[in-house]
Amino acid sequence: MQIIVADDHDDLSRIAAGHIATAIRDTPTGVVIPATGNTPMGTYRELAALRAAGSLDTSGLRVFQLDEYVGLPEGDDRSLWGWTLHSFVEPLDIPLAQTHRLPGNAPDLDAACHAFDAAIAAAGGVDLAILGIGANGHLGYNEPPADATAPTRPIQLTPASVASGAVYWGSEDRVPRSALTAGMPHLLGARAIVLLVSGAHKRDILDRSLNGPVTPDIPASYLQDSANLTVICDRAAVGG
Ligand code: F6R
Numbered sequence: 001m002q003i004i005v006a007d008d009h010d011d012l013s014r015i016a017a018g019h020i021a022t023a024i025r026d027t028p029t030g031v032v033i034p035a036t037g038n039t040p041m042g043t044y045r046e047l048a049a050l051r052a053a054g055s056l057d058t059s060g061l062r063v064f065q066l067d068e069y070v071g072l073p074e075g076d077d078r079s080l081w082g083w084t085l086h087s088f089v090e091p092l093d094i095p096l097a098q099t100h101r102l103p104g105n106a107p108d109l110d111a112a113c114h115a116f117d118a119a120i121a122a123a124g125g126v127d128l129a130i131l132g133i134g135a136n137g138h139l140g141y142n143e144p145p146a147d148a149t150a151p152t153r154p155i156q157l158t159p160a161s162v163a164s165g166a167v168y169w170g171s172e173d174r175v176p177r178s179a180l181t182a183g184m185p186h187l188l189g190a191r192a193i194v195l196l197v198s199g200a201h202k203r204d205i206l207d208r209s210l211n212g213p214v215t216p217d218i219p220a221s222y223l224q225d226s227a228n229l230t231v232i233c234d235r236a237a238v239g240g
Contacts, residue, residue, distance in 0.1 A: 024058060033190070127192065137208065144218060156177060200237070
């Protein structure tokens with residue numbers, strides 16, 4: 001595990017983009033799982049700037065969606081697929097044919113999750129997982145309790161995740177209560193994992209995830225067993 005402490009969120013974004021750009025140059029057709037949420041947005045803007053400047057070719061990447069709410073109508077402003085498209089896929093000029101959605105509207109959600117797992121396996125597994133951490137230690141929407149073997153599946157959001165979702169959508173009423181999430185093995189088994197953590201409100205959960213017991217009650221604690229992990233956080237998240 002490598003831990004890089006940035007000065008602030010902007011610095012985190014620049015450092016993370018540089019780190020991720022190196023990984024992409026090494027594996028330009030790699031399989032990437034990019035988180036949504038607030039933390040990685042600056043990083044994605046920095047990556048898009050590198051691409052626009054001609055110093056990074058992202059067009060060969062293959063993208064698998066990290067998580068999606070269940071039951072939203074197509075085009076709903078809360079769609080995490082829409083967020084993934086606007087923040088990552090489109091600015092990085094990745095062809096849609098190289099992307100794989102988690103279909104939160106599938107008639108058979110379990111079957112859709114199995115198909116997603118099979119598609120990642122067929123793609124050769126995940127090269128790069130770009131993750132944030134929830135206040136409750138979730139990775140993607142692997143809500144606690146989730147152990148290291150939890151597959152891609154439908155889940156119910158915990159009250160903590162409903163509360164943090166309200167930050168995105170204006171109120172808790174607008175936060176869907178269930179979601180699909182890519183399974184833990186895809187994230188923990190990625191050949192490179194970049195965990196982005198920003199802000200004093202993440203300090204406690206980051207400390208418990210990296211330094212506390214490894215437990216299903218804090219899914220991110222399983223990252224302690226990963227040799228491929230780079231944590232990029234800002235000083236506020238480590239109490240400096
Ligand atoms: C987003 C996701 C979540 C977030 C986490 C942190 O697709 O799966 O696990 O990464 O909730 O969110 P922010 O970055 O908004 O604090």
